Amino acid sequence: MNSASNSERVAFRTCPLCEAGCGLAITVKNNEVTHIRGDMQDVFSKGFICPKGSTLKQLHYDADRLLTPLIKRNGVHVPATWQEAWQVIETGLSGVINKHGRESIGTYLGNPGAHNLSSMTFNRVLLQAIGSRQRFSASTVDQIPKQVSSGMMFGSVSSVPVPDLDRTQYLLMLGANPYESNGSLCTAPDFPGRLEAMQARGGKLVVVDPRKSRTAEQADEWLAIRPGTDALLLAAIANTLASDGLNVLEQRLHNYLNGLAEVVAALAPFTPEAVAASTGIDAATIRRIARELRDASSSAVYGRIGTCTTAFGTTASWLVDVVNIFTGNLDRVGGAMFSLPVAGSGNTHSAPGRGKGFRIGRGHSRVSKHPEALGEYPAAAMAEEIETPGDGQIRAMVVVGGNPILSTPNSQRLAKSFEQLDFMVSVDIYLNETSRFADVVLPPPSQLQRSHYDLALLTFAVRNVANYSEPVLPLAPGQLDEWEILAKLSAIVSGAGIETDPSVIDDLAISSLVQSAIKDSASNVFGRDHQELIAELSLSGRRGPDRILDFLLRTGPFGDGFGAVPNGVTLEKLIDSPHGIDFGALEPRLPEVLRTPSGKIEIAPPQLIADLARLLLTLKNKVDESQLTLVGRRHLRSNNSWMHNIEVLVKGKDRCTLQMHPDDASRLGVDKDSKVLVTSRVGSLEAPVEITEAIRSGVVSLPHGWGHTMEGTNTRVATARAGVNSNILTDEKEIDPLSGNSVLNGIPVKVTRISHN
Numbered sequence: 001m002n003s004a005s006n007s008e009r010v011a012f013r014t015c016p017l018c019e020a021g022c023g024l025a026i027t028v029k030n031n032e033v034t035h036i037r038g039d040m041q042d043v044f045s046k047g048f049i050c051p052k053g054s055t056l057k058q059l060h061y062d063a064d065r066l067l068t069p070l071i072k073r074n075g076v077h078v079p080a081t082w083q084e085a086w087q088v089i090e091t092g093l094s095g096v097i098n099k100h101g102r103e104s105i106g107t108y109l110g111n112p113g114a115h116n117l118s119s120m121t122f123n124r125v126l127l128q129a130i131g132s133r134q135r136f137s138a139s140t141v142d143q144i145p146k147q148v149s150s151g152m153m154f155g156s157v158s159s160v161p162v163p164d165l166d167r168t169q170y171l172l173m174l175g176a177n178p179y180e181s182n183g184s185l186c187t188a189p190d191f192p193g194r195l196e197a198m199q200a201r202g203g204k205l206v207v208v209d210p211r212k213s214r215t216a217e218q219a220d221e222w223l224a225i226r227p228g229t230d231a232l233l234l235a236a237i238a239n240t241l242a243s244d245g246l247n248v249l250e251q252r253l254h255n256y257l258n259g260l261a262e263v264v265a266a267l268a269p270f271t272p273e274a275v276a277a278s279t280g281i282d283a284a285t286i287r288r289i290a291r292e293l294r295d296a297s298s299s300a301v302y303g304r305i306g307t308c309t310t311a312f313g314t315t316a317s318w319l320v321d322v323v324n325i326f327t328g329n330l331d332r333v334g335g336a337m338f339s340l341p342v343a344g345s346g347n348t349h350s351a352p353g354r355g356k357g358f359r360i361g362r363g364h365s366r367v368s369k370h371p372e373a374l375g376e377y378p379a380a381a382m383a384e385e386i387e388t389p390g391d392g393q394i395r396a397m398v399v400v401g402g403n404p405i406l407s408t409p410n411s412q413r414l415a416k417s418f419e420q421l422d423f424m425v426s427v428d429i430y431l432n433e434t435s436r437f438a439d440v441v442l443p444p445p446s447q448l449q450r451s452h453y454d455l456a457l458l459t460f461a462v463r464n465v466a467n468y469s470e471p472v473l474p475l476a477p478g479q480l481d482e483w484e485i486l487a488k489l490s491a492i493v494s495g496a497g498i499e500t501d502p503s504v505i506d507d508l509a510i511s512s513l514v515q516s517a518i519k520d521s522a523s524n525v526f527g528r529d530h531q532e533l534i535a536e537l538s539l540s541g542r543r544g545p546d547r548i549l550d551f552l553l554r555t556g557p558f559g560d561g562f563g564a565v566p567n568g569v570t571l572e573k574l575i576d577s578p579h580g581i582d583f584g585a586l587e588p589r590l591p592e593v594l595r596t597p598s599g600k601i602e603i604a605p606p607q608l609i610a611d612l613a614r615l616l617l618t619l620k621n622k623v624d625e626s627q628l629t630l631v632g633r634r635h636l637r638s639n640n641s642w643m644h645n646i647e648v649l650v651k652g653k654d655r656c657t658l659q660m661h662p663d664d665a666s667r668l669g670v671d672k673d674s675k676v677l678v679t680s681r682v683g684s685l686e687a688p689v690e691i692t693e694a695i696r697s698g699v700v701s702l703p704h705g706w707g708h709t710m711e712g713t714n715t716r717v718a719t720a721r722a723g724v725n726s727n728i729l730t731d732e733k734e735i736d737p738l739s740g741n742s743v744l745n746g747i748p749v750k751v752t753r754i755s756h757n
């Protein structure tokens with residue numbers, strides 16, 4: 001590195017661990033990170049960080065983090081050179097392709113890829129090179145329902161409205177707990193602080209959650225809903241608003257709506273009285289909440305994990321925006337608004353206001369015929385696709401930054417199926433529950449050794465912000481950046497051979513991006529010369545994700561258009577602004593944001609209207625008060641399945657407990673020292689009990705991402721505090737049929753006491 005490496009310097013970098021994207025100020029002395037704190041000058045986070053932010057240091061220096069490739073020899077992973085690893089991969093993958101075809105290679109892309117510039121720019125290159133439709137990702141245990149409903153309504157899966165947190169006066173939040181999670185599909189560093197500011201300016205926060213989460217505790221009102229019934233509650237709120245008369249709609253929104261009469265008619269059966277027993281929320285409260293939303297000077301409804309990971313995830317996600325429309329608050333200051341991402345997105349390309357629209361079911365999965373959504377199949381169907389013989393059976397898996405063995409439903413079945421694979425590659429920083437199955441594990445560099453820009457998450461931000469970070473620490477000699485690993489894998493799987501330089505793949509990737517932009521009449525480089533643009537991009541010597549990012553920024557809504565727009569943004573400008581650039585609060589985007597064929601908001605997509613009939617059937621089910629149902633939860637000091645090897649985060653009391661209401665505990669003869677056996681249709685596990693009033697009776701809660709007990713892993717801290725894997729209990733047969741999302745909440749379980757500790 002440069003001469004500054006011998007002295008102390010402060011580097012600024014965005015934290016990539018969660019969606020908040022906080023700015024970090026990282027002190028480096030002699031190329032050693034000494035400490036990390038919040039960057040007070042960050043334009044978005046203004047110094048806020050959570051306890052995880054500073055642990056990028058511990059993560060970097062974690063002795064268990066992989067520094068060299070591993071190859072499995074005689075069942076044991078041993079360190080290997082990159083050359084050896086590529087050789088084994090070429091032999092393994094070409095063997096499977098030659099024998100069974102490309103369709104027999106499955107992929108699973110995990111959550112950290114959404115926070116990683118290399119994956120955001122090169123995962124798609126890898127998927128194309130593999131050329132199989134057997135694609136899975138963490139999206140189908142997470143947010144895909146919201147993207148499907150947004151695609152259907154607005155024509156682009158990037159058009160997810162976010163609550164205008166800093167200006168709203170009323171927020172109805174369902175199934176989200178930003179005091180622990182720091183927010184999701186709503187990028188807002190210091191989400192808690194923004195909620196408190198709303199309350200301080202006289203706004204109201206209502207939280208719908210079966211648990212009295214930390215966010216519910218802070219709220220002005222907590223509605224303890226029965227799990228899995230948010231779609232019913234939202235339908236009844238919309239029903240109330242429609243029955244009262246939609247005169248708030250005025251011409252502004254009215255002009256953009258297609259299907260208003262249909263949706264109003266389809267919601268007619270969902271009166272507050274009809275849903276009260278099922279949701280556990282009385283009719284008067286539902287009516288009052290509906291009217292408060294309508295009468296507030298501004299309001300927004302926001303739903304997250306608790307609304308998405310249920311059997312009606314897509315329908316609930318749609319109804320969130322139906323209510324936002326019915327109160328007149330969609331695309332309005334203080335309501336639910338669309339970001340205008342600086343690096344562009346699906347709703348900034350091609351002609352504004354109208355487009356091809358969005359469809360699901362362009363293909364169907366082989367075994368259970370699940371419809372494709374966003375180019376992938378349900379993660380819950382991965383095991384059956386591996387187990388079931390026939391054409392297209394998955395024989396090899398490529399997993400990039402994912403831990404499906406802990407993160408996806410019926411883990412035990414999935415683990416068994418992985419044993420059956422002919423070949424597997426994992427790109428991962430740890431040897432953990434999933435990568436232990438891999439024949440080859442390829443380690444990317446640490447979070448501090450790469451550049452960063454939140455291409456995905458800034459698409460859902462509450463302000464239009466851009467922030468680029470340069471690597472804080474250099475790569476070690478011979479170490480590969482993650483994009484180089486993905487490019488090399490792409491070259492190998494496409495048959496180009498292990499000697500192919502990643503830069504060849506990189507040149508193809510940038511070339512195809514430039515090609516499509518110069519053909520897009522709405523692009524600021526429409527009609528420009530391909531070679532000229534590539535030459536200008538390459539002047540700086542940048543390659544890989546940075547060169548691609550520069551192109552996306554320059555052709556984005558605030559971009560310089562390669563000279564066409566004076567003072568427009570470029571990567572160079574962001575490098576000169578290490579605390580980021582704030583392009584201001586969100587502004588209304590209708591109708592330009594739309595990409596539907598009609599040029600209108602499709603408020604009554606046929607598949608969603610049809611799904612209301614399925615929803616209506618659930619009202620026939622008698623509410624069984626004796627049936628316990630399981631929901632999940634998150635803790636601030638944890639991050640899905642993979643930050644458990646950081647001692648400072650996991651130390652202290654056990655957080656992987658089964659929370660239970662005192663009434664249920666006494667009924668079951670369980671006290672605070674008990675261990676219980678929890679059983680679902682698919683599996684059972686033992687867990688320590690935590691008795692608490694902060695949960696609805698009839699509901700129990702276990703966090704996910706734990707259960708670090710498998711042999712052949714090497715995460716010593718995590719193993720010492722293993723916890724149990726809640727996805728042993730979640731059922732792979734239960735999915736949201738529209739998006740393929742897993743049902744991870746509202747799992748029927750039996751709980752019995754086994755012992756006193």
Ligand SMILES: Nc1nc2c(c(=O)[nH]1)N[C@H]1C(S)=C(S)[C@@H](COP(=O)(O)OP(=O)(O)OC[C@H]3O[C@@H](n4cnc5c(=O)[nH]c(N)nc54)[C@H](O)[C@@H]3O)O[C@H]1N2
Nearest residue numbers: 175176177181227228304305306634635636638639640745
């Ligand atoms: N500390 C920490 N932060 C994280 C993560 C993490 O693991 N740890 N993970 C990150 C990721 S990948 C994501 S997607 C986001 C998720 O961010 P959030 O959506 O905020 O996720 P959770 O904190 O799990 O909050 C979900 C809430 O839904 C409630 N719930 C369960 N079932 C239902 C239901 O049927 N209806 C309703 N209304 N509520 C229900 C749960 O009790 C819980 O309080 O968090 C991100 N941030």
Ligand SMILES: Nc1nc2c(c(=O)[nH]1)N[C@H]1C(S)=C(S)[C@@H](COP(=O)(O)OP(=O)(O)OC[C@H]3O[C@@H](n4cnc5c(=O)[nH]c(N)nc54)[C@H](O)[C@@H]3O)O[C@H]1N2
Nearest residue numbers: 110111112138142401402403404407427632640641642704
């Ligand atoms: N029951 C239940 N299950 C859930 C949830 C729930 O609420 N309840 N939440 C779901 C949600 S929202 C999500 S997003 C999923 C997450 O599901 P996954 O993405 O499958 O799991 P993660 O725990 O995020 O695992 C990430 C993996 O990436 C590795 N990794 C970390 N950083 C990098 C990197 O920079 N590069 C690479 N190549 N690898 C890296 C880690 O070591 C780890 O192995 O879990 C889901 N599972």
Ligand code: SF4
Nearest residue numbers: 015018021022050053
């Ligand atoms: S809130 Fe999220 S982005 Fe901010 S420091 Fe914590 S983990 Fe990092």
Ligand SMILES: [Mo]
Nearest residue numbers: 111138142143
């Ligand atoms: Mo997630």
